[in-house]
Structures are given as structure tokens and as C-alpha cells.
Amino acid sequence: MSTPAPHAAPLVLVTGASGYIGGRLVPALLDAGFRVRAMARHADRLQDRPWRDRVEVVEADVQDPASLEAALDGVDVAYYLIHAMGGGRSFADRDRQGARSFADASARAGVGRIVYLGGIHPDGEELSTHMASRKEVGDILLAGAVPAVVLRAAVILGSGSASFEIMRHLAERLPVMIAPQWLRNRIQPIAVRDVLHYLVGAARLDGAPNRTFDVGGPDVLTFAELLQAYARAAGLPQRRILTVPVLTPRLASHWIGLVTPVPTGIARPLVESLIHESVAAEADLRALIPAPEGGLTSVDRAIELALARVRELDVATAWHSATPAGAPSSPLPEDPEWSGGIVRGDERQRPVDASPETLWAVLEGIGGRRGWYSWRLGWISRGLMDRLVGGPGLRRGRRHPDKLAVGDALDWWRVERLERGRLLRLRAEMRVPGQAWLELGVQEADDGGSILHQRAIYHPHGLLGDLYWWAVWPFHEIVFGGMQRNIARAAEAAPPDSRRAVNTDTDTDTDTEETA
Structure with missing residues (x-):
């Protein structure tokens, strides 16, 4: 000692x-x-x-x-x-x-x-x-x-x-x-x-x-x-x-x-x-x-x-601050431990006529009251289904309206990696037959604007996991394509170099209070 x-x-x-x-x-x-x-x-x-x-x-x-x-x-x-x-x-x-x-x-x-x-x-x-x-x-x-x-x-x-x-x-x-x-x-x-x-x-x-x-x-x-x-x-x-x-x-x-x-x-x-x-x-x-x-x-x-x-949205810690017992802490599927496993994904990128700082402010403010910049009815329905089977659904909200930290709960996601100004990686904690991540990234463009990178990753567990992926695949363009377009529009509509995310048309109405 x-x-x-x-x-x-x-x-x-x-x-x-x-x-x-x-x-x-x-x-x-x-x-x-x-x-x-x-x-x-x-x-x-x-x-x-x-x-x-x-x-x-x-x-x-x-x-x-x-x-x-x-x-x-x-x-x-x-x-x-x-x-x-x-x-x-x-x-x-x-x-x-x-x-x-x-x-x-x-x-x-x-x-x-x-x-x-x-x-x-x-x-x-x-x-x-x-x-x-x-x-x-x-x-x-x-x-x-x-x-x-x-x-x-x-x-x-x-x-x-x-x-x-x-x-x-x-x-x-x-x-x-x-x-x-x-x-x-x-x-x-x-x-x-x-x-x-x-x-x-x-x-x-x-x-x-x-x-x-x-x-x-x-x-x-x-x-x-x-x-x-x-x-x-x-x-x-x-x-x-x-x-x-x-x-x-x-x-x-x-x-x-x-x-x-x-x-x-x-x-x-x-x-x-x-x-x-x-x-x-x-x-x-x-x-x-x-x-x-x-x-x-x-x-x-x-x-x-x-x-x-x-x-006052001034809550230091919340009941969901800690990772639930038994929650997966596995690395992303491209890491060596996943070699040989089946990995499904949806990857997109889009130029955005806004500064990287403005785009990042939108990304860091996602979820909670602002919603997910996507098919609102689909997110609400999936959240209700998750709650019916004992999952968190969308009502955990956010700890802070504008800032995230590694480990924060964010609706049915948890912040797994955060490189402020560059990368936000979320791991799903909803009930799903597999493990899922959502990555949102910002890259500076040559013309002074930015590029939005979006990647959904899914590692299915068994046949049921694979069936789940293909069942939701037809909705990917609505969910992930719509998310990317609306995030870009929100950033382009925000004041230059805005540090606060703005979302007026795509808020979810699931009443997700800031509870953290």
C-alpha cells in the first residue's frame, strides 16, 4: 500500500x-x-x-x-x-x-x-x-x-x-x-x-x-x-x-x-x-x-x-446517469473483436451550407424536446413500442438542453463517444435483437461550409436480429434520409456560428422533459 x-x-x-x-x-x-x-x-x-x-x-x-x-x-x-x-x-x-x-x-x-x-x-x-x-x-x-x-x-x-x-x-x-x-x-x-x-x-x-x-x-x-x-x-x-x-x-x-x-x-x-x-x-x-x-x-x-x-434545467445527475447493469459495452463492429460477425449499416453524407460550428450545435442539441429531425410518427410509434416491452422509449429526454457528455442518456440512446465539434456516437438501449449505434459527424468543407456524416450500424443477434433489420430496412430512407436532410436544413437556417441548436418543424411531441 x-x-x-x-x-x-x-x-x-x-x-x-x-x-x-x-x-x-x-x-x-x-x-x-x-x-x-x-x-x-x-x-x-x-x-x-x-x-x-x-x-x-x-x-x-x-x-x-x-x-x-x-x-x-x-x-x-x-x-x-x-x-x-x-x-x-x-x-x-x-x-x-x-x-x-x-x-x-x-x-x-x-x-x-x-x-x-x-x-x-x-x-x-x-x-x-x-x-x-x-x-x-x-x-x-x-x-x-x-x-x-x-x-x-x-x-x-x-x-x-x-x-x-x-x-x-x-x-x-x-x-x-x-x-x-x-x-x-x-x-x-x-x-x-x-x-x-x-x-x-x-x-x-x-x-x-x-x-x-x-x-x-x-x-x-x-x-x-x-x-x-x-x-x-x-x-x-x-x-x-x-x-x-x-x-x-x-x-x-x-x-x-x-x-x-x-x-x-x-x-x-x-x-x-x-x-x-x-x-x-x-x-x-x-x-x-x-x-x-x-x-x-x-x-x-x-x-x-x-x-x-x-x-432551470440545472440538474447535476439523474437516475439514468449510470449505465444499466448488463448493458452492452462492446466496441463498434469494425473493431477486431467483431471479426467474422454480421454487420448491417446505413451510411450517408451530405454537404451543408453552414459552418462546422453551426452544424455541430445542431447535432449536439438533438433529441429530447427537439426531436430527431425525422419521421415524427415513426419515432413516436417506435418509442411507444419500446416502452410496452419495458424499454426506455423516448421519455428519458436529455440531461441538458444543449450540451452532451459521454455516458449521458439521450432518449433511448446513450452517448458512447463524444469528440466535440467532430463526432457524436450513440449506442441504442432500446429493446432490439442486436446492438445498434448511430454516428453523426462533422467535417469542414473546402468552401468554408461543412459535410454531415451519418452512419447507422447494427450487429444482429441470430436470425431474429437479421429479420428485424430487413423488416425496418424499407423505412431507412424515410428515417435516416429525412434525418440528414432536416439536420442540414436546421443548420442552414440557424444564425451563422450559432452555438444553440434550432428545430422548429420536427420536434417530437412525446413530451420528453429534461430530467437529468
């Missing part, structure tokens, strides 16, 4: 640094005076974070124990913020293996403390599969050789959190809703700023406590009352909520997947957690970590703050 410089600030490792909590914890730790090492499975997904130049970035995966050695070298406190949300039947195995690998590697590296964020759950009751897995992860860390502080929180209220987005869209879109009876169960929400306060404080705890602590806000209410609190903050009339005993978590999560931007696979574990009351059983941490200045944030204030961030 490396020896830190005399009097150096403690070094902390943040796993899941590309995720919702991890992405906000890093700057909070920096502001508190810690040295920070940020860990991600793909380091390039942190390259556009505003704090990137202030931290050490390491690429590692808890499923690969050998990769953890360098990540944990010299670390004083390690934050374990990794969950396999919506990861299919094997997610519990991955959670279990990852926690054991991390606990063992931390012991070998001489880490002083592990801090883990889990969920509040009632003791002695049968838990949902996801909640049971969260509990098991905490138990594994507590049983390890390194002392662990396990914080358990209920609903986290903050701009961009999955819980907040579910609440926001249900309240705004459904003045009358039929809901399961367990929406009347009590919960104790906590503002994300207070969660971060306790997480930072956990690194400074005296001694070596090895136990769980419940953390909650000052208010206890039902989720139904939480919906009404949002309606008040948003200036909406009181919502009418009719509860029935027959809506199962599976049915409720499918409904949420259709009404909100949160896919069914992410919604289901959140819905299942509401079956049980989520109220702090103790408040011991308050005696060890003083409350933040001004006290803990009330539910009404937390909603007001989150709503203001959303309306």
Missing part, C-alpha cells in the same frame, strides 16, 4: 461515480477537503464532469476482483454505491459477488472504512427480491474485515432521482389516479442534500463503528400524501387518488413505465419497496453527525428545491 504524504487529506474512493448519488458525492467530498479517487467501469464516462480535473479517475469493476487492487491502493475510506437495478434474474448474484469482492479487496488494501447506502426496510418481514439483495449487500460488508457504516434511506427527493421523476410525472399527468392500497403505507423521505451530508459525515466518524444507521428527513407521510405535496409545490389542484387492493407491484410498475420516463425494470424495485413501510427505526446517527446548518430539509422544501432545478 502506498504511503500518503505527511498531513495529506484522507483519500476516499467513490465507486459508482457515474451514477446519481456518486456523481453528486464526489464534489461534496472535494468541498469537504478530502482527496477523491473516482471509480467507474468506463473512465471515459467521467471526462465531461465539472470535477474531473480535481480527482483521480480509475477504471475498475467489482465483478473483476483483480481490477480493484489499484483502485483501493492507499484508500482511507471507500464508498460502495453500486446497485444492479433492473438487471434481470441474475442481479442478486451480481450484487452478492460484487460486495464480497469489494469487501475482500478492501481488507487486502488496508482500507479503514467502507460506507454503503442501502434502503430502509422493516425487520422480520419478507422483503422483495431487490430489497432483500440490498440488505444482503449491507450484511456482507458488515461481516467483512473492514469496519462498515451502512446508511439506510427511504425515498430520496432530489432533481433527477428516479423516485422524484415517478412522483413528478404521476402528479402532473394524472389528476385522477387509481393506485394500489399500499400507497397509504408510511414513508420517511429524505432530501438528497441531507443524504450527501450524512455520507460525507460518515467518513469522519470517530472510532470504527460497524453497524447500520437509518437516515430520514423530518417528515413521515404516505406516498399518496407525497403526491399531494408535489401538486402543491407545482401549483396543481389536489390530485384524486383512489386506492384498490388488486394492483400488484408488477402491474403498477408497468403502468409507471408507460406514464413516466422511468422504465418498468427500474420502476419495479422502487414500487416493491413501497409495499413495506419505510420509516427510520432509530436516529442514532444524529448524535454522531450534527444536522446540516438550518436543520434537515422538510418534504415541501425538498420538492421546491428539486422542482426549481428541473425548471
Whole structure:
């Protein structure tokens, strides 16, 4: 283990640094005076974070124990913020293996403390599969050789959190809703700023406590009352909520997947957690970590703050910031690993009577409210089909109206590569029998204008994948040809050297809020 410089600030490792909590914890730790090492499975997904130049970035995966050695070298406190949300039947195995690998590697590296964020759950009751897995992860860390502080929180209220987005869209879109009876169960929400306060404080705890602590806000209410609190903050009339005993978590999560931007696979574990009351059983941490200045944030204030961030399009991280568990991280098909595979593609280029800067502004502003400069009905229909089978559809929108970063979710795409001013590569996360990418590139032309390069790439999986490609092939000219023409027109119609994309005729009307 490396020896830190005399009097150096403690070094902390943040796993899941590309995720919702991890992405906000890093700057909070920096502001508190810690040295920070940020860990991600793909380091390039942190390259556009505003704090990137202030931290050490390491690429590692808890499923690969050998990769953890360098990540944990010299670390004083390690934050374990990794969950396999919506990861299919094997997610519990991955959670279990990852926690054991991390606990063992931390012991070998001489880490002083592990801090883990889990969920509040009632003791002695049968838990949902996801909640049971969260509990098991905490138990594994507590049983390890390194002392662990396990914080358990209920609903986290903050701009961009999955819980907040579910609440926001249900309240705004459904003045009358039929809901399961367990929406009347009590919960104790906590503002994300207070969660971060306790997480930072956990690194400074005296001694070596090895136990769980419940953390909650000052208010206890039902989720139904939480919906009404949002309606008040948003200036909406009181919502009418009719509860029935027959809506199962599976049915409720499918409904949420259709009404909100949160896919069914992410919604289901959140819905299942509401079956049980989520109220702090103790408040011991308050005696060890003083409350933040001004006290803990009330539910009404937390909603007001989150709503203001959303309306100002100033959301630091979102529930979709991290790559979903099990998502493909494969290279493009022309790379050596794909040798011998079947690759389908649609490649086009077009001269554009606009500067490269203007064209790039259009490309970087694509998606979300502006749409995809293409066959609107086709995109809407495909998005609805994707949501019906549990995919993200088009409602994830964008993190920022004009700027993208590697790792950003963009409707049903994710930004895989970004060379600002030159190349935007998107990888599809919609449900499709294969893997798909969309590349948009800018090249300067000899006459001072630019050339738009557009390439759709598809690697089919089996016969079904090939059949899918040929089924949609007749629509390529409408979709990809129309996209190229409309992007060119938008750039040519924009003011010279415009840095903001303009799209007035091809907006999708799927109401994709900026949720990141």
C-alpha cells in the first residue's frame, strides 16, 4: 500500500461515480477537503464532469476482483454505491459477488472504512427480491474485515432521482389516479442534500463503528400524501387518488413505465419497496453527525428545491446517469473483436451550407424536446413500442438542453463517444435483437461550409436480429434520409456560428422533459 504524504487529506474512493448519488458525492467530498479517487467501469464516462480535473479517475469493476487492487491502493475510506437495478434474474448474484469482492479487496488494501447506502426496510418481514439483495449487500460488508457504516434511506427527493421523476410525472399527468392500497403505507423521505451530508459525515466518524444507521428527513407521510405535496409545490389542484387492493407491484410498475420516463425494470424495485413501510427505526446517527446548518430539509422544501432545478434545467445527475447493469459495452463492429460477425449499416453524407460550428450545435442539441429531425410518427410509434416491452422509449429526454457528455442518456440512446465539434456516437438501449449505434459527424468543407456524416450500424443477434433489420430496412430512407436532410436544413437556417441548436418543424411531441 502506498504511503500518503505527511498531513495529506484522507483519500476516499467513490465507486459508482457515474451514477446519481456518486456523481453528486464526489464534489461534496472535494468541498469537504478530502482527496477523491473516482471509480467507474468506463473512465471515459467521467471526462465531461465539472470535477474531473480535481480527482483521480480509475477504471475498475467489482465483478473483476483483480481490477480493484489499484483502485483501493492507499484508500482511507471507500464508498460502495453500486446497485444492479433492473438487471434481470441474475442481479442478486451480481450484487452478492460484487460486495464480497469489494469487501475482500478492501481488507487486502488496508482500507479503514467502507460506507454503503442501502434502503430502509422493516425487520422480520419478507422483503422483495431487490430489497432483500440490498440488505444482503449491507450484511456482507458488515461481516467483512473492514469496519462498515451502512446508511439506510427511504425515498430520496432530489432533481433527477428516479423516485422524484415517478412522483413528478404521476402528479402532473394524472389528476385522477387509481393506485394500489399500499400507497397509504408510511414513508420517511429524505432530501438528497441531507443524504450527501450524512455520507460525507460518515467518513469522519470517530472510532470504527460497524453497524447500520437509518437516515430520514423530518417528515413521515404516505406516498399518496407525497403526491399531494408535489401538486402543491407545482401549483396543481389536489390530485384524486383512489386506492384498490388488486394492483400488484408488477402491474403498477408497468403502468409507471408507460406514464413516466422511468422504465418498468427500474420502476419495479422502487414500487416493491413501497409495499413495506419505510420509516427510520432509530436516529442514532444524529448524535454522531450534527444536522446540516438550518436543520434537515422538510418534504415541501425538498420538492421546491428539486422542482426549481428541473425548471432551470440545472440538474447535476439523474437516475439514468449510470449505465444499466448488463448493458452492452462492446466496441463498434469494425473493431477486431467483431471479426467474422454480421454487420448491417446505413451510411450517408451530405454537404451543408453552414459552418462546422453551426452544424455541430445542431447535432449536439438533438433529441429530447427537439426531436430527431425525422419521421415524427415513426419515432413516436417506435418509442411507444419500446416502452410496452419495458424499454426506455423516448421519455428519458436529455440531461441538458444543449450540451452532451459521454455516458449521458439521450432518449433511448446513450452517448458512447463524444469528440466535440467532430463526432457524436450513440449506442441504442432500446429493446432490439442486436446492438445498434448511430454516428453523426462533422467535417469542414473546402468552401468554408461543412459535410454531415451519418452512419447507422447494427450487429444482429441470430436470425431474429437479421429479420428485424430487413423488416425496418424499407423505412431507412424515410428515417435516416429525412434525418440528414432536416439536420442540414436546421443548420442552414440557424444564425451563422450559432452555438444553440434550432428545430422548429420536427420536434417530437412525446413530451420528453429534461430530467437529468
